[in-house]
Amino acid sequence: MILRFCVFFCFFSTLFCVPAKVDAADIFGQAKIVDGDSLEIYEKEIRLYGIDAPEMDQWCGIDGEYSCGHDAKRALIQMIADNPVRCEDLGRDNYDRILAICYVNDVNLNAVLVREGWALAYQRYSMKFVADESDAKANRRGIWGQKPFINPWEWRNLMRRR
DSSP states (O other): OOOHHHHHHHHHHHHOOOOOOOOOEEEEEEEEEEEETTTEEEEEEEEETEEEOOTTTBSSTTSSOOHHHHHHHHHHHHHHHTTEEEEEEEEEOOOOOOEEEETTEEHHHHHHHTTSSSSOOOOTTTTHHHHHHHHHHHHTOGGGGGGOOOOOOHHHHHHOOO
């Protein structure tokens, strides 16, 4: 009898299993990747907090020979694969997007994007990922290995002036 109960309990508990760290304020589900630092879950626009990736139409290199914005998006797509994403809602930005730190399992996507060199620490808003950026720069990962590039925030300012 106890064995049947244990089998029954284990079977049904796996059917309704939700990641242990999901909080009521968290957003959890399949993500659509918008660019290297933005995604959507259930049509909610989410901006990855504390990081800034190259824009989709940003080109990098001496003569603009590679699309660093597309490379950043591709890196985020590969990190997430088909896994559900959990995002901790930290508030809203000036464009009314949700600012969040997002995870696949327990892997912090914001930190990994910066550590692998596909995004920069957005120090204007947070110092949380500065050490990750230093590591990427020192080890020439991602865009740090394919210099030169313009910081995404500087690139946006240049495009606005055109």
